[in-house]
Amino acid sequence: MPVNLSTPVAAQLLPVAGVSLGIAEAGIKRKARKDLLIIALEEDVTVAGVFTTNRFCAAPVTVAREHLAVNKGIRALVINTGNANAGTGEQGMKDARTTCAELAKLLGCASEQILPFSTGVIMEPLPVSKIVAGMPQAIENLKSDNWYEAAHAIMTTDIVAKAASRQVKLGGNTITITGISKGSGMIHPNMATMLGYIATDAKIAQPLLQEMVRQAADKSFNCITVDGDTSTNDALMLIATGKSAVEINGADRAEMQAAITDVATELAQAIVRDGEGATKFITLQIEGGKDEEECKKIGYAIAHSPLVKTAFFASDPNLGRILAAIGYAGVADLDVVKLRLYLDDVLVAENGGRAMSYQEEDGQRVMQQSDITIRVVLDRGEIDATLWTCDFSYDYVKINASYRS
Amino acid sequence: MPVNLSTPVAAQLLPVAGVSLGIAEAGIKRKARKDLLIIALEEDVTVAGVFTTNRFCAAPVTVAREHLAVNKGIRALVINTGNANAGTGEQGMKDARTTCAELAKLLGCASEQILPFSTGVIMEPLPVSKIVAGMPQAIENLKSDNWYEAAHAIMTTDIVAKAASRQVKLGGNTITITGISKGSGMIHPNMATMLGYIATDAKIAQPLLQEMVRQAADKSFNCITVDGDTSTNDALMLIATGKSAVEINGADRAEMQAAITDVATELAQAIVRDGEGATKFITLQIEGGKDEEECKKIGYAIAHSPLVKTAFFASDPNLGRILAAIGYAGVADLDVVKLRLYLDDVLVAENGGRAMSYQEEDGQRVMQQSDITIRVVLDRGEIDATLWTCDFSYDYVKINASYRS
Numbered sequence: 129m130p131v132n133l134s135t136p137v138a139a140q141l142l143p144v145a146g147v148s149l150g151i152a153e154a155g156i157k158r159k160a161r162k163d164l165l166i167i168a169l170e171e172d173v174t175v176a177g178v179f180t181t182n183r184f185c186a187a188p189v190t191v192a193r194e195h196l197a198v199n200k201g202i203r204a205l206v207i208n209t210g211n212a213n214a215g216t217g218e219q220g221m222k223d224a225r226t227t228c229a230e231l232a233k234l235l236g237c238a239s240e241q242i243l244p245f246s247t248g249v250i251m252e253p254l255p256v257s258k259i260v261a262g263m264p265q266a267i268e269n270l271k272s273d274n275w276y277e278a279a280h281a282i283m284t285t286d287i288v289a290k291a292a293s294r295q296v297k298l299g300g301n302t303i304t305i306t307g308i309s310k311g312s313g314m315i316h317p318n319m320a321t322m323l324g325y326i327a328t329d330a331k332i333a334q335p336l337l338q339e340m341v342r343q344a345a346d347k348s349f350n351c352i353t354v355d356g357d358t359s360t361n362d363a364l365m366l367i368a369t370g371k372s373a374v375e376i377n378g379a380d381r382a383e384m385q386a387a388i389t390d391v392a393t394e395l396a397q398a399i400v401r402d403g404e405g406a407t408k409f410i411t412l413q414i415e416g417g418k419d420e421e422e423c424k425k426i427g428y429a430i431a432h433s434p435l436v437k438t439a440f441f442a443s444d445p446n447l448g449r450i451l452a453a454i455g456y457a458g459v460a461d462l463d464v465v466k467l468r469l470y471l472d473d474v475l476v477a478e479n480g481g482r483a484m485s486y487q488e489e490d491g492q493r494v495m496q497q498s499d500i501t502i503r504v505v506l507d508r509g510e511i512d513a514t515l516w517t518c519d520f521s522y523d524y525v526k527i528n529a530s531y532r533s
Numbered sequence: 534m535p536v537n538l539s540t541p542v543a544a545q546l547l548p549v550a551g552v553s554l555g556i557a558e559a560g561i562k563r564k565a566r567k568d569l570l571i572i573a574l575e576e577d578v579t580v581a582g583v584f585t586t587n588r589f590c591a592a593p594v595t596v597a598r599e600h601l602a603v604n605k606g607i608r609a610l611v612i613n614t615g616n617a618n619a620g621t622g623e624q625g626m627k628d629a630r631t632t633c634a635e636l637a638k639l640l641g642c643a644s645e646q647i648l649p650f651s652t653g654v655i656m657e658p659l660p661v662s663k664i665v666a667g668m669p670q671a672i673e674n675l676k677s678d679n680w681y682e683a684a685h686a687i688m689t690t691d692i693v694a695k696a697a698s699r700q701v702k703l704g705g706n707t708i709t710i711t712g713i714s715k716g717s718g719m720i721h722p723n724m725a726t727m728l729g730y731i732a733t734d735a736k737i738a739q740p741l742l743q744e745m746v747r748q749a750a751d752k753s754f755n756c757i758t759v760d761g762d763t764s765t766n767d768a769l770m771l772i773a774t775g776k777s778a779v780e781i782n783g784a785d786r787a788e789m790q791a792a793i794t795d796v797a798t799e800l801a802q803a804i805v806r807d808g809e810g811a812t813k814f815i816t817l818q819i820e821g822g823k824d825e826e827e828c829k830k831i832g833y834a835i836a837h838s839p840l841v842k843t844a845f846f847a848s849d850p851n852l853g854r855i856l857a858a859i860g861y862a863g864v865a866d867l868d869v870v871k872l873r874l875y876l877d878d879v880l881v882a883e884n885g886g887r888a889m890s891y892q893e894e895d896g897q898r899v900m901q902q903s904d905i906t907i908r909v910v911l912d913r914g915e916i917d918a919t920l921w922t923c924d925f926s927y928d929y930v931k932i933n934a935s936y937r938s
Contacts, residue, residue, distance in 0.1 A: 183867045184860030184885075215856040217870070217886025250853025251887050314840055314857065355839040357854075358861035434760040434839070434925075435719055435933055442934035448655025449762075451620040452719065455589030456763035462588045465622070480589075481622025482656050520839075525927050528840055529847035 129287065131409040131498050131518065133401035136291040138276035142304045144327040146170040146369025149278040150270035154262030156255055157210030157248065162281040164259060166266040167205040167325060168235065173369045175202040175243070176337040178345045180317075180362035186214035187224040187254075188244040189361060195228070195240045199334070203241040205325065205365065206231050208248075208259050209284050209310075214360035215251035223254040230260045234267060247284055247310065247323055247361050279308040282323055285527060286312045290398040296387045301374045303330045305387055309395035313404040313528060315354035316432075317345075317362050324349060324364040324395055330384060331370030340385055341366035348392035351515045354403035355524070356432040364392070400516045405523030408440045411501040412515040416508060422459045423513035426504060429457035437520030440500070445491030447476050454504060463508070470503040471495070534692065536814040536903050536923065538806035541696040543681035547709045549732040551575040551774025554683040555675035559667025561660055562615030562653065567686040569664060571671040572610040572730065573640065578774045580607040580648070581742040583750045585722075585767035591619035592629040592659075593649040594766060600633070600645045604739070608646040610730065610770065611636050613653075613664050614689050614715075619765035620656035628659040635665045639672060652689055652715065652728055652766050684713040687728055690932055691717045695803040701792045706779045708735045710792055714800035718809040718933060720759035721837075722750075722767050729754060729769040729800055735789060736775030745790055746771035753797035756920045759808035760929070761837040769797070805921045810928030813845045816906040817920040821913060827864045828918035831909060834862035842925030845905070850896030852881050859909060868913070875908040876900075 147169060154164040169175070177196060179189050195202070206227060213220045228242035235242075246254065279289035293306040311322030332340065345364050366388065368376075376384045401409050412431055417423035430436055433453040439446040450469060454462070469477040474490045477483055494500060552574060559569040574580070582601060584594050600607070611632060618625045633647035640647075651659065684694035698711040716727030737745065750769050771793065773781075781789045806814050817836055822828035835841055838858040844851040855874060859867070874882040879895045882888055899905055 182857060182860035183862075183864065184856045184869050212853070215853045215882060215886050217884045220886060249851070250857055251882065252853070253887075314854075316861075357838050357840050357857060360857050360860060432837075433762050434929065435762050438930050438933035441930065444934065446654070448617070448620045448657070449719075451589045452587060452655055452762060452765050455587035455765060456721075457588075459588065464589050477620060477656065479622045481620050481625060482658075520930060522927050522930050524839065525843050525846065525925060525930060528843035529849065 130402040131406050133288050133398055135288050136276065136279065140293060141275040141291050142293040142295065142306050143272040144304050144306050144369060145329045145371030146173055147327045147367060148270040148272045149274035150266040151274065151277050151281040152262040152266035152269065154208065154258045156208055156258050163209045164262045164266050165207040165278050165281040166270065168270050169203055169367065170369065171201065173202065173367060174332055174334045174337050175365060175367050176334065176341045177363055177365040178342055180359055182358050182360045184215055184360050186212055186246055186361045187216055187220035188213055188246045189363060190221065191224040191228065192243040192245065192363065195243055198240040200238055200240050202243055203237040204231060204235055205243045205245065207245040207282055209282055211246055211248040211252055211254050212250045212361050213246040213254040216253060219253060223256040226256050227259055231263055234263055245323060245363055250360060275306055275308060282308065282310040284310060285404055286310050286402055288402050290395050292391045292394040294387050294391050296383060298374050298380045298383060301372055303328060303372050303374050305391050307391045307395050309399060311399040312402050313354060314357040314359045315352060315399060315403065316356045316358045317349045317352065322349060322359060322362050322399055324392065326388060326391055327367040327369065329369050329372040331375040332368035336376065337366055337368050340388055343385060344389040344392040347389050348396040352396045352400050353428060353431045353517050354400060397516055400518050403518035404527045405521040406518035407521055408519040409499050410440060410517050412517065413501060413503045413512065414506065415503065415512045416506040417511045418509035419511055420513050423511055425459055426454055426457040427513055427515040429453045430502060431515055431517035434520055440519035441521045443495040445488065445495050447471065447491060450502065451477060466507045468505040472501050535807040536811050538693050538803055540693050541681065541684065545698060546680040546696050547698040547700065547711050548677040549709050549711050549774060550734045550776030551578055552732045552772060553675040553677045554679035555671040556679065556682050556686040557667040557671035557674065559613065559663045561613055561663050568614045569667045569671050570612040570683050570686040571675065573675050574608055574772065575774065576606065578607065578772060579737055579739045579742050580770060580772050581739060581746045582768055582770040583747055585764055587763050587765045589620055589765050591617055591651060591766040592621055592625035593618055593651045594768060595626065596629040596633065597648040597650065597768065600648055603645040605643055605645050607648055608642040609636060609640055610648045610650065612650040612687055614687055616651055616653040616657055616659050617655045617766050618651040618659040621658060624658060628661040631661050632664055636668055639668055650728060650768055655765060680711055680713060687713065687715040689715060690809055691715050691807050693807050695800050697796045697799040699792050699796050701788060703779050703785045703788060706777060708733060708777050708779050710796050712796045712800050714804060716804040717807050718759060719762040719764045720757060720804060720808065721761045721763045722754045722757065727754060727764060727767050727804055729797065731793060731796055732772035732774065734774050734777040736780040737773035741781065742771055742773050745793055748790060749794040749797040752794050753801040757801045757805045758833060758836050758920065758922050759805060802921055805923050808923035809932045810926040811923035812926055813924040814904050815845060815922050815924065817922065818906060818908045818917065819911065820908065820917045821911040822916045823914035824916055825918050828916055830864055831859055831862040832918055832920040834858045835907060836920055836922035839925055845924035846926045848900040850893065850900050852876065852896060855907065856882060871912045873910040877906050
């Protein structure tokens with residue numbers, strides 16, 4: 129069950145002027161399941177995105193990158209679940225292009241103004257005719273206050289839908305930012321993300337928007353992992369409609385960036401809280417490193433260790449496993465005598481071994497919590513990094529031993 | 534249950550002249566469990582070893598390295614289970630030295646002639662007085678045909694004991710090689726190994742012996758992974774007693790190396806077959822790479838993917854997960870259109886997607902086997918690498934959610 133995460137409240141998801149969302153049941157994998165989402169954009173909206181670094185990236189990722197590069201102005205995003213259209217070779221590319229062409233016809237725009245996205249099983253042909261057949265229903269359904277339904281339409285093994293809204297005041301004007309995301313397994317975004325869509329009514333020029341989405345991704349989706357598996361289909365899109373009175377420029381940028389990163393972080397953390405089989409939400413704070421790379425190396429070594437993850441599932445403070453993970457993280461000159469390990473506020477290890485003050489019952493107490501922070505103070509530099517992950521339970525095995533069937 | 538692995542036959546484990554082994558119940562963690570092994574060596578025996586690269590390496594690893602460097606001639610190895618003496622700081626170093634000093638007194642040699650080894654829980658103080666108290670019992674028990682009992686005495690979560698013997702004829706003389714190993718979880722030896730001890734009655738000079746153990750480790754223990762966790766205590770020791778008439782020199786070296794590597798490989802594969810919760814033994818053959826590093830990167834990405842491992846547990850040919858793992862392995866210029874993926878003899882993927890000839894029932898058939906080969910043909914170079922791993926089952930979670938308690 130998701131860790132301290134509940135379904136978003138529909139009324140709290142604020143419409144973004146210039147964006148409308150439509151849902152359909154296209155029957156891609158199962159009947160009577162919302163599996164198709166169209167996000168329609170008015171003219172002169174800017175869109176930027178970051179994508180998976182997986183070499184087996186999905187056909188829609190390749191097509192979306194191409195269409196963004198053409199820079200004709202994006203008029204719609206089309207997202208299907210139930211099939212990833214990844215590992216599908218030339219046919220997959222054709223199917224992604226057909227999806228765009230058919231939607232472009234219905235919306236009266238060019239094919240290059242459509243961005244396609246898919247998520248689901250890898251290496252199976254995309255049922256493109258079902259997607260095309262579902263488009264009219266989704267178009268008929270287009271509404272600006274449809275974020276709640278949209279968040280549900282992109283779910284796969286997610287138990288809870290993921291959405292977040294913020295408003296910021298800039299120069300007396302209110303700007304709205306609303307986003308949705310999906311993902312639960314195959315989560316280890318690498319300089320990219322799982323599926324995430326964030327829109328704002330601020331006006332932001334394309335190059336700046338690209339910088340802002342990259343920066344938001346690096347501090348949010350690129351700091352989470354469930355199972356260390358980097359998906360073939362990760363994408364985070366940032367949409368700026370410019371329908372508010374505010375254009376983001378140098379002065380407002382930091383505040384706007386903070387608000388966007390804030391929404392992205394909430395969406396990214398929601399993916400971990402709803403991680404497949406998760407029973408614990410774990411924050412990893414690695415402090416006092418020489419650079420971000422070594423902090424992340426240590427953080428991910430802990431976050432990916434099946435031994436650490438199963439100990440957390442068992443609420444067993446078998447914390448030597450964390451030391452072992454730190455030790456094999458690949459930081460060659462790490463002095464283990466200098467570092468300190470904390471579990472929330474409890475000092476666990478220092479001077480290369482268990483802290484004198486450490487009491488098993490303190491470890492036990494923290495391990496019972498559903499939200500836990502592992503803090504590693506390296507004491508060799510000024511750089512910190514924060515990552516988020518979850519534990520590893522019977523249910524992870526169960527979900528992934530049966531997902532396809 | 535171990536995958537196609539049975540307990541070694543005691544009578545097939547050949548004594549090695551110059552080596553005797555003694556076992557005791559020292560009560561380190563549990564009563565009535567063989568948990569202490571002493572391997573006594575006659576004079577003028579050469580010993581070489583490779584050790585974990587984990588920065589949190591255990592105190593006994595540090596002491597063993599020191600004592601090997603002193604080069605006074607090793608007279609005994611002492612191995613305890615139930616406690617790793619890792620993450621134990623200064624006290625751990627004292628405890629490892631005390632262990633050596635006390636055994637040296639009993640055997641009438643110098644402390645530097647003893648090599649200590651520990652395996653078990655991390656970050657708990659070594660019960661050194663129990664180990665010392667158990668030594669007389671182990672010494673009394675010293676016998677040359679005790680390899681079978683010794684293999685049992687070093688087990689932790691292992692279900693089956695691991696041992697192997699070979700004989701080779703060199704210039705009309707017969708040389709014996711016998712080895713034991715242990716390990717089941719926290720298995721991802723990194724230029725080192727889990728606990729392994731191999732002895733031969735050949736005469737091999739120290740520098741050559743060191744080269745040979747390194748080479749054997751690189752082709753055996755350094756090619757296995759159960760869970761990607763590199764232990765704090767990994768060690769592979771190679772002992773050459775010189776009691777046979779044969780001294781290994783240039784001419785015989787290749788043949789002798791092959792025999793040692795063969796024993797090491799059988800012991801390493803036994804660890805994977807007895808991997809925690811394993812139901813499948815998976816061989817990963819990565820062929821046609823530019824160098825060994827990229828072959829191993831791709832092999833380990835597949836071997837460590839929880840999604841791949843759980844699909845194999847389920848006997849579900851959800852093979853797109855293998856493509857995803859290849860894609861995120863970190864080979865930046867990998868052309869996925871060129872590679873071919875096979876499951877045993879079944880061609881699964883080519884041209885960036887599912888092979889035209891692939892039939893789901895062929896995948897199903899291979900997935901039912903307990904021994905399966907995943908073959909990735911990269912078609913970009915001349916280098917191959919072979920790794921061995923196992924699947925990921927409910928029992929892995931069960932074992933590691935309860936190991937300490």
